[in-house]
Amino acid sequence: MIRLVAGRLATGAALLVLLSLLVFVGVDLLPGDAANARLGASATPARLAETRQRLGLDRPVLVRYADWAGGLLRGDLGTSVSGTPVSAILGGRVANSALLAGLTTILLVPISLVVGMWAGLRPGSRRDRGVAVASLLFVAAPEFVTAGLLVLVFAIGLGVLPAVSLIPPGAGPLDRPAALVLPVLALLLLHASYAVRMIRATIAATVRAPHVEFARLNGEPPRDVVRHAVLPAVLPVALQVWLLTAAALVGGTVLVERVFGYPGIGEVLVTAVRTGDLPVAQALVMVLGAGVVVALLAADVGVRLSTPTLRTAEQPAPVAFR
Amino acid sequence: MRWPGTRVASGVLAVLLVVIVVGPLVAPYDPAAPVGLPYEPPTPQALLGTDALGRDLLSRILDGGLPMLGTALAGAVAGSALGTVAGLLAAWWDGRSGRSRWVEGAVLRPLDTLAIVPPMLLVLLILTAFTGHAGLVLAVALTGVPLSARVLRAAAAPVVTRAHVEAAVARGEGPAWIVGRELLPLVAGPLVADLGIRFVAAIYVVTAAGFLGVGPSGTDWGTLIVEALPGVELAPLLLAVPVVLVALLAVSVTVLADDAVRRSRAVLA
């Protein structure tokens, strides 16, 4: 297990390096650059050239990459083309987005499990079909549309929840929990629907599995069948779904953040990419990519631990030690 | 699971497809030209009212189905095709124990790299690089490839060890025959299902791109949704019509794709 984790982390790191190079060179090849974006309408050729020189954009791309990578190794994320250090820009924002993603995931776990079970234990029943169609609808609607509707109903209509996430300086989103409700809800409706669909399907399939039939036919009470035979079979799949959702939420909160003006990485991400702010874009690619690597690894480890065949694969059968 | 879902979904999809394909021909007005003032309510002349620039919503809806479908389909097909080839190759090389694994690595490592970029970031990067529909197709395809490859690889894994595949190897068939004729027909079910999911994701990417300000202009339904957002209070139909159409399309396609999964033995067995 330790070897697995170490190996996967090493591969993940290697992939991140590859990725950073791809993104660096790729973004550099885009038409326009940070100097253009920065100067806008005042970008006279002379100013443009001078700005390029000041930002170091006139140097070859690989030299800049090496510079950036060297800085990264020293723990220096570089300086945004706006002149602000990247670490200052990202600072609390990464944590805020992670909070949004984390809260959504935490809520998603019990909700998707309960709803998925409720529907999946009676495959084909009325409630099962109802859940299937409702979840499909939520999956089909973009979350910013859902979010907009939520604002219209709960903030502007009923006035019970804030329409925007105004977090005072020095405070975190947790200091204003009300501001988190709608963003989390919007994310939850989309992602939980997906998780419910997957979990429902697995449960529906497991209910028909031979080991469940066997237990039932040999008189095991229904509650025990669900607890001992159905749930453990669903867990590996559910774990995968949850962690993959968490991975998708890393950087996937952009749209909702924008609707609510939530102080996460969403706006930074969009601006950095759109203005060719390479140091910021790079840092985000690294942070988000690392997040995904960890989430995927956690998913694999979780599945391994929750599946006896995999868990025991590396150790001899218990009795062999006697 | 015998419920009318599949039949209803096929019906809805058929109607939508007719609207999408015939739409551009029957649109009452030029979808790009203003016919009135912005945000006019429905009138007999403009049955669904006008949009933010005074253009006829109905004409735009009718005109925008085809580009939307085209983009989504092209992206989905491209992503699925790439994923399928990669997945099958990987499964094939993985399935042969004791043989060199580098090909599998060469196929899967780049995809893994893609897979660790959050999709929204990937979409932003790609659409900043390539504006317009070509960029969207690429974005849809690239965000889908890693997952498609994994799905197809999983589906193909039990197939590659089948005796008829080995028989083909033993009698000296080449890789084209083995991947194309021995493996591909047996993963058709997962392939179709994957295609359905890609298609829904494609529609989503189009809308999300528009929302982030990197989408193409035009009448694409996804673009219509985004354009409608600022004026939603003035003209709710502007948002409601494309959202409902996209939802119907997505739901019917998903239902049919689910059905394909259910019927495909390779996924369940």
Add this chain to the structure above:
Amino acid sequence: MTAPGLVEVRDLVLCAGGRTVLDGVRLDVAAGEAVGIVGASGSGKTTTALAVLGHLRDGITHVAGTVHVAGAPVLPGRPPRGVGYLGQDPGASLNPYRTVRAVLTAAGGVRRDRAGVDALLGRVGLPAGLARRYPHQLSGGQQQRVALAIALARDPGLLVLDEPTTGLDVLARADVHRELASLRAAGVALLWIGHDAETLAANVDRLVTVADGRVVASGPPEPARFTLTSEAAPAEVVLAASGIVGGYGATRVLHGVDLHVGAGERVAVLGASGTGKTTLARVLAGLHPAAADTVTVDGATLHPDVRRRTRPQRAALQYVAQSPSEALHPRQPVRTALHRPLRLLRNLRGAAADAEAAALLEVVGLSADTAGLLPAELSGGQRQRVSLARALAARPRVLVCDEVTSALDPGTRDAVLGLLGRLCAQDGLGVVLVTHDVEVAATADRVVVLAEGHVVADGPVPDVLGGDLLPGGVPSHLVELLRPDVADPTVRGTVNVVPSRRAAVTAPTVVSDDSPPTG
């Protein structure tokens, strides 16, 4: 509990989507009686058995008739108490997420303590040490017995058994048969489903035959038939393999196996599940990497990798894989299956290939129209013949057949084995018949017994397979041979927990201390 007329099935009609699955089944089991049900695949055996348990699978509807167990109606959905059930596939029946102890502690709706669990294990002949294992850490026979223990946990008066030994190798099968025999002796009624009338006959009081959802015959079973044949010793050696070593990763499966086959000779390779028979066959076929060039055909050494063998070499040794449903591509018609080897190995195309394909089909006893059919449109026996025809298309000198009959019903099996015999006699073809089935092995000229990757016996059929029969039709002499604890003491204690490629057949390569103390 043991009142007469324990099970009464009267005119039971069950339908599935408009099709009649059971068409007026009438069946009785008296207390303490052992009744066997046989019938072709799909004839409704499983459906009947489940109906006795008050269970209808999804999609099956109750149309008419009654099922009473111990006087109480069980249909619809009122499962009887005191009936134990043992499914077809022990590997799949056990909850893969719980240890044996966890399952047995609460089995049958009663909580029992450690001693209770151990007692239950003892009843099915398993040591208490097994309780800490997960199902996948058990051999097929052990799994089957744990499942039996769960069924026994209810203290049943009746056990419903649905093909309880299909997935098991000779050893495990003998063990299970022994357990069932002792239960029967203890007065438990058995409703036992199998597709092999001969094996069942030895173990039940009465045999019921089902066909197309109807009971067509009922009566006392015929005694077991066991024929041993032996033909004259052959002359020239076509296949010679010596010191074959092979394995998976670090695990070695074959420890220097020698094998030779003469022209026109049928050599059976017999062994328990997981001893390396398939590995051996695949090494011969060049599909599995072997340590060295150890295989010769007609004196010429073959490369260990089939792709590096020359075309004539590839043609000379042909491999027929285990499952007929996997051996043929489900989307390719028989014609394609035959044309490809003709084209690649014999350079025949077009009309010439068509003619040759028709001739091949005739050789294996199929009509020429078969060429246009898809595998799904063929019966299992026909499919197996097509596989054989495909192998014969290469004009081989040696045919390596891996369990070519294990998925077939007895009639079809005999026909395929007969065909092989004919080919040997007529064309001087050498045949390697890999099997775990003693009856199949008995049809060969010579038997090579494999245990733990070692050849433990090699000789004419009567020498190896003669002697007393154990319950289940296994020669006791063979069981002695296959008991590996005698074979190699150095590997004792390392239980092989490599998950089997096929879930149904999980067996330890070495049976350690906690293996059944039999009896």
Add this chain to the structure above:
Amino acid sequence: GSPASAPTVVGSGGGGAAESLDPFISGTPSDYARNWTVFDELFAISDGNPLPRLAVGVDQGDGAFTVRLRDGVTWHDGSPFVADDVAYTLRYLASPERPVPHELTGFLDTAQVQVRDPRTITIPTLQPVGDPAMLFAGAGMRVIKDGATFAPGGTAVGTGPYRLGAFEPGRQARLTRYDAHWDGAPFADEIVVISLDDPSARVNAVRTGEADYAADVPFTVARTGAGGDDLEVRSAGDTQRTSLGFVMNTTIRPFDDPRARRAVRMLVDRQALVDRVLLGYGVTGNDLFGHGARYFDDTVKAPATDVAGAKALLEQAGAVGAPLVVRSAEYEAGMNGSTELFVEQLKAAGLDARAEIVGVQEYFAPDALAATHLLTFPLGPFPLDVTYARSAAFPTLALNDAELKTAVATAFSTPDEAARAAAWKTAQAVMADRGNWIVWGLADTLAISRRNVAGIEVRDSAKYPYLGKAGLA
């Protein structure tokens, strides 16, 4: 206004997280709103004219000018404001470490600045500057304290009406009243400047009572109504309108021919664009940028719409059927919409026009600009110096015309008020006659506000109002 807290929502046009305490890095509207309140400038623009702030006057010299500074001004930390602070500021913004060269460094020789006494400073120029006060006002130069640096997480000390309290880039800045401000104590105890990227989010914040004022809100809000009895939609007024238009590239065909330029100006239906893109919240333009600035010539009329005449002109110019690419990016709301409609108008007149919508970072990429025929161009009510300097320096935007060049040069360099006015008049006449601008509309700048919010002034731009005198009535 009464001394109450007045949280203000200000839009942030993207990049909010990169907001900086450094007033010379300001990029977003909330950056400006905050820095404009914390720091004071030498001269501000008020109704198009320079308004003395930290400076009280300028004396022209030979190749240099001398700025007289205000007395009795103190920094937020209590120290007095002196000429050394101005000298430091000039050195600071000329520093080669800064990521972007400051516009002023093209005019001033910052290395040779001489501090005469604490109230007087002499600044040499690199090229003649006719109206230094206007130059400073147009460049919006704030003064920072001698030795100031702006590390993230630190604070900023200014002389402005509000001190900086807690601040989180891209989120909020809390500004507290500086009672010792030289211009009289401000009204509100505290002002909160909030950064919100999404226009709907800004409106929603005011509608749900989480903020009192949001600048730069979409026209649809005015159409829908403010959404509450205590709310109103405010317009910044005529002089604060943004000029929206297209610039024709005179370096390539067909717009190297003045007839083709004139023809297109005769084709465009300005009112239709105002009605649709601006929802009627604005008026038609007269094809000159600079509306609202001093010397702007609003007597000039745009050519009357005359499709037949335009076609004849195009014929003469040999431009019939020439492909026209209109480049646009949505860096101001309505840019892409106006481009789409404009292209439709050109098409309706039989021209082969096509919109090319790109991202903001590549919009001003020189190569691509050089190849397009028309590009969208919005411009706020900047001084004419800024407007003409910008367009002259950019080959694709510039009009290569001798008379224009002379007039603009004179207007830049002459210290004589009358001569300057005459020069600007000439320059604008050239643009009106054969220029390459199509300024089709003057867009209102709208804000949504609680009714009791008072004292919000517009100085540089209505998109980031001056909050120094704001309060709740």
